Amino acid sequence: MKSRATLVALATLFLSLIAPPAQATAIPTLGASTTLAAYPAWEAWTAYSAGTRVTYNGVDYECVQGHTSLPGWEPPNVPALWKVAGGGGETTPGAPGTPSVTGATDGSISLSWGAATGTVTGYRVYEGGTQVAQVTGTTATISNLTTCSSHTYTVKAYNATGESAASGAVSGSTTGCSSGVPGKVGTVTAGQIGDTGLTLSWPAATGTVTGYRIRTGGTVAATVTGTSHAITGLTACTPHTYTVTAYNSVGDGPASDPVTATTTGCPIGPLPKHFLTGYWHNFDNKAAKLLKLSAVPDEYDLIAVAFGEATSTAGEVSFSVGADLAAGLGGYTDAQFTADVQSLHNRGKKVILSVGGEKGRIQVGSAAAATKFADSVYALMQSYGFDGVDIDLENGLNATYMSQALHSLRTKAGAGLIITMAPQTIDMQSTGMEYFKLALNIKDILTVVHTQYYNSGSMLGCDQSAAYSQGTVNFMTALACIQLENGLRPDQVALGLPAGPGAAGGGVVSPSLVNQALTCLAARTNCGTFVPPRAYPEIRGAMTWSINWDASSNWNFSKTVKPHLATLP
16 A cells, blocks of 8 residues: 655656666567476566567567566567557458368367458467467367367457457367266356356357266265256355266266355444445654544545554564644544544444555564464454454465464454454466455454555456556456455455545546446446456445545545445445
8 A cells, every 4th residue: 555655756756666677688488388397487467568679489579558567468468568569550350251171080179260350460260268278360179178078169369459349150069979968067167146146157068968066075965857947945155066967868968167266245243345445644754634533425435544663573563643643633643543443443443553655564474473463453452442454464474473463453342343454466367466365364254355446557357368457447446356256256346546646556446437337247237348248236336545644635535435335336
């Protein structure tokens, strides 16, 4: 959560740390089977500025949008960021013709399709959202498939400008169904998920099919003749895993890959179904408006006090009213602050202590530090009346020991404990990141993750097909989708945005766009070009950095977003 240094100083420091290459850089050829370990020099971040030229597979590319890249983001893997040098006049190709199946073996399916219009570098074949082939011609063979299995493919053309729209879909099956049983059922999807039920659907299996058996934990949950089924009578807020097999008089074919879905209706704790969080400055940054805690308006449901600080003891957290804040307000004591916490409680609000921030140096890297963290935070909760803790460690964390600390704190504080997290966008790009691992480790006690969708530049979304620009509806929805589709419940996901000009170096958006993104996620309506794979009516709400910056902008963020939350499902 960027806070105490001025934005200009932050931007200057950041650029000095990741200055772009001064000249063109030769990039090694990265084939489909190449591992990053083969190119250790590319395992670090690399910064590019607009106009930088690089050579990739003998082709010169020019950066069209400045960004900082991880391995695999070099040209042409994210076409939106690169163009062929001198190819500025290109446009995205037209959609290829609908493919047809031209052959099949026990382990492969061959396809052909009509050429796309426009300038075409090549074609990518997709099964669902996964790329399975990349070719320069209009035919492809997808290999290493399961014998007697069904698959559905689409094709996209691409050039330096980007990818085309997808072609029509075609379904095909591998051979080898000699045993007489049906083939393996393709990808099973779960939809229409409610508190006590959900609907499963799947593509038809190959061979002679009498019907399908849906199993959970080895037990047949349903036997049907069609390729979808609504399952009812489930427990709310519970993960359920299913496989589907096709059967005939000979027997059952191979089981599908498992699909897991969690029913809705999870307890949402002491906060509204959809709520607004704001950070309150316990410091004077000489820019945002200073406020006593009692001045926080009713639009805010959850107030995160920024920040708890580290001590010389690993894991220990301390807090007191900032001396610069007290001076700027003409006096503000710990006793007055504590009374203001109680005043907010009387108004139905919750107050938590945020630990970390941009300058935070709290480290929980051992069992002893985890114990000290839990003990010290609990002591501050008792002293000041905090309702929980926010994890905003921008300088790294250890998911294992922080999980231990937070579970210990929950044991001390009880079920009413509020735990929130404020990771940066890069921290939630994949489940392998420590922040994402922490969120999943504490999913049983986690209240919400409000990722900071700003100060990050362009980022990949859950479709992994484009780098979306910060400050757009697509950016918010496509990145939130990563969490929603990778283990967190919708009620544990919220959108974190700056409250107005000055609050962040990039990613400042109109509050109306925040509302549009929330509607898109909750109902799959009013979206940008990215449309999430399903609706998430229990999406939790929004967070802003910060209440003080909102005050500096005439409360535009809270007065726009809070009323909209009441319109969500």
